[in-house]
Amino acid sequence: MTSAPQLPAELWLQVFSFLSWRDKLSVRCTCSHFRHLLDKSPPLWRGFSIVLRHFSKYNRPFWRSLAQRHVGSVSVRSGKKKHLRQLSTWLPALHALRLDDWREGGVDELKLFHRLQRLSITSCSSPLKNLDFLFPLSRQLTQLSLCNVQLTCASSHLLAAVSQLTRLTSLVLHHDGSLRVPTLSGVLTHLTQLKHLSWTMITYRTLSHDFFSPAHLTGGSTLKLSDLQLLNYDAVVTQDVLQPLSRLHSLSIFHLYSVPGPTCHLQTWLSSLPQLRNLSVHGGHPLAVYADFLPSSLLSLTLCVDLQPEDLQVVSLRAPHLEHLHLEPWSSSSNLVRLLPQLFPHLRTLRIRHHHVSDADFLQLQQLWHLDTLEVLDSYYRPDPTDPSLVVYEPSPRLLQLISDLQKLTNHRVRVITSSHRDPLACHCV
Template sequence: MVPQQLPVELWLQVFSFLSWRDKLNLRLTCSHFRHLLDKSRPLWRGFSVVLQHFSRYNSAFWRSLAQRHVGGASVRSGKRKHLKQLSAWLPALEALRLDEWKEGGVDELRLFQRLQRLSLTSCSMSLRNVDFLFPLSQNLLQLSLCNVQLTCPASHLLAGLSQLTRLTSLLLHHDGSLRVPTLRGVLTHLSRLQHLSWTMITYRTLAPDFFSSTQLTEAGGLQLSDLQLLNYDAVVTQEVLQPLSRLRSLSIFHLYSVPGPTCHLQTWLTSLPQLRSLSVHGGHPLAMYADFLPSSLLSMTLCVDMQPEDLQVVSVRAPHLEHLHLEPWSSSSSLVRLLPQLFPHLRTLRIRHQHLSDDDFLCVQQLQRLHTLEVLDSFYRPDPMDPSLVIYQPSPRLIHMISELQKLTDHRVHVITSSHRDPLSCHCV
């Protein structure tokens, strides 16, 4: 049977179940499939392309991207002329990431009139100003500036950000060179902001008005629901945190692996009784704040030092936990075997398996509501005499354990061994 004998609608239905990688491979099999795939825009919804070495791309390549209405692109080691070329073929891009930008300006971004999501990361050249943001202010919803050298004054940066009144997400990660006393000046103008990720390395004590101002209070307070703080070790009071009443997700990436005498996370947890998601990386051992966890928690990421008894406290404080990412700093292998008893409502679980016995790994089948297990360390060293040789694929042992788990759960649990990050997202978190 030749492909043309089946209706186009049937082929498109089949293609809809394929991954992006499979679709790309299928395009190479015959001209009929390539035509069907390239002409069907819904099949590529959400698809992002990574571009590098622009001299290799011919007009046929660009035409195929244009036909698929690619909505997102990541440009690596790019220059201004590459932005002009990209805008000529894909003027309707909605998401764009510039990684390792090679020049000191990005004024050509004004060519992308429909851009809603912009990310600049790891730029080797400093940006002298942020004037390139002004033409984007009507449509831009998400802005990410990560590891970007800004030689403009902080006041100029804040003035530029304040123009982006439609922003719902803002990420600003830097090396500490940017001095912004409080976030009040940023938040006052961004009334729609829901997600904020900010570097805290320059702060030792948070001012009483760090998150609030008179204008915000009169407008009904902050809309923030998701807050990420990088390199955090600042003193905070409950008064400072009062404007965060709507916060539902908090991620703390501590500055020091050996923290100071005061556990500031205790204050955060007692001030946010409606918190749904908590992510903690580093800092004090779990025992220092486990007793302060709000009962509203449904999701937790714990990349900290902990003991089995600490997880028992967590199960009492957060009895309805559904999502758990567990990466203990200690090598205790007894933690995973406790999960079915402590957290019977778990639906998703992320763990590392290298130090687990087969029995401990397979015990997750006792989690009756579990539907997704992600193994975060699906690599192995095949030669004990050569630790530098690493195979970034599931080991034969892991493959066997996954097979056994599938049998025990009647394939109820979906096991993920390779996470695919959004190419447009920041890799700091």
């Protein structure tokens, strides 16, 4: 039998291309030959992200291996300025960076990264005194995320800094309500390429008539914005305010209150967005209050709300072509899962919780003939009924058996996911 090192390198690289990141790292530790092959093959690591926490433990061979793999996405936890200088020395071509729990009041060292395109700053333990560090990045940043960051600068300074980033296609700004920006008109006026916007709405009670109306829009013009996320939302809005968003394709509403007010503002949103394809609703009024307003263009729907089986019947009539469904009702889902094959026969992806769902109803999902991905959102169990505090965060034996049975029934057509993998640069608010 031919030994492993004697096989052509191209063959091994082809095999390695099918491995997960974790498996690649495991194979890399088996021998120097595999380590050399993997480290000298940057295409195998395309899209790979790494989290760096304790910089004092990283030696030169560690940094050299990252450089050889052309790692371009890094998350730095509990970092300081000196760590960014070290990072820029070894990975000068870094294109994506997240600073989590940043320990100092400024980030001027970001100017050392001349190819940085994605920047995320979240959960800083020290207030950011200003955002001047953004100005050197104005010609390169395409995505900016500021989440749970203490800003001691005035809102006018924030808007001036962000408005310089004219290449931005994605902007995320999540805060505790301390930031007062009366309207998004000024931001949208300068960020003409913006397609994704995620904004905290806790300070707004009524949206002004020009809230989404940048100065460069005239007449019946609309924004390029296609994806909008609103956190802590409970603001009064009119159809005139939403006119610039008539071409919006994706809307996510995270309501401020679990017990809503007397008026369902979501009705106005849905009536004003005839081309909406993706809708995500978290909290607020029960589904029954706005189900009749869902546009027929919907292809993807996330519902983390109070709903009843009859409400899903209305959804199936209003959105007959639904392909993606994420269902997390506040009440038990035991009576809902059994309805899905009949109500939504075109589903391609489905995300549900399996607790309290009978085995028969779970296996009945085989009748979703177009389903290719099923994600189970509650992959944990309590092995000892006498000790409810003991929780094992992995699929239970019962769930694993159900998954196996479902895959056999579908001839392994359905891929079942029991642990989601988030973008390490994304915030955890949404």
